[in-house]
Amino acid sequence: MYFEKIDEFENLEMTYISDFSGGYISRNSELFKHIELNKLNQFILEKSVYGTPIFKIGGGGNKLLILSGIHGNELPAQIANLKLINELVNENLSNTLFFIPFAAPKSTMNNERTFNSMDLNRSAHIENSVSNLIVKAAESLKVKFVGDFHSTALNSNPGFEAIFSSKSPSPESFLVANYISKDVGSEIIAFDFAGSSYKGAVEDVFNLRGTPAVTCEVLCPFGNVGRGTVEKSFAQMKSFLSYFGV
Numbered sequence: 001m002y003f004e005k006i007d008e009f010e011n012l013e014m015t016y017i018s019d020f021s022g023g024y025i026s027r028n029s030e031l032f033k034h035i036e037l038n039k040l041n042q043f044i045l046e047k048s049v050y051g052t053p054i055f056k057i058g059g060g061g062n063k064l065l066i067l068s069g070i071h072g073n074e075l076p077a078q079i080a081n082l083k084l085i086n087e088l089v090n091e092n093l094s095n096t097l098f099f100i101p102f103a104a105p106k107s108t109m110n111n112e113r114t115f116n117s118m119d120l121n122r123s124a125h126i127e128n129s130v131s132n133l134i135v136k137a138a139e140s141l142k143v144k145f146v147g148d149f150h151s152t153a154l155n156s157n158p159g160f161e162a163i164f165s166s167k168s169p170s171p172e173s174f175l176v177a178n179y180i181s182k183d184v185g186s187e188i189i190a191f192d193f194a195g196s197s198y199k200g201a202v203e204d205v206f207n208l209r210g211t212p213a214v215t216c217e218v219l220c221p222f223g224n225v226g227r228g229t230v231e232k233s234f235a236q237m238k239s240f241l242s243y244f245g246v
């Protein structure tokens, strides 16, 4: 994958995962009112019109992916991901960080869970689904670990703040989940084997293919931004990065 350097932002590079998943993030008014309209965020939103952009900051060290928006109506993590890019874009990092703030901008625009009626967290094993393209892109970039950030509503699955992981075949999934859980107080959910309860979750597909991954959930109504939820998701992301010394 060829990353383009961005003149306005010295340390930022970007390319596209797909060119058929774009959307106008600003049309999601609930999300949009929580985004600071600075130059960098405007740039990211403009790029999201044409597909799913992936951004890169830093070089060397561990290659990590911070992913959000797999479910377009789970807003806190998408806002937190933008905040994280803003915070790190001027840092001199000794690791390589990849960010996908909006996995499917069209779904985020519509404030809906699915992309063209497909649940991207049940279709990462399906050839050329958006989430499958994300998996393949991360593999080609030799990403060492993936954090996939979501939110969950009461009475849904899991319905409480949690870190999903599995012990096999990528045991570091469980180790990282433990670390984040202890650090920020989210409950840990650990399966013995990835993908044993349902098929096609991004985290499971990564774990099954040998790239350890976790799914981090904050508690928030779907399609909304609950008080303190962006900060909580942000804390999970920072904890994830701190495991790797970022």
Ligand SMILES: [Zn+2]
Pocket: 070, 071, 074, 121, 150, 151
């Ligand atoms: Zn989700």
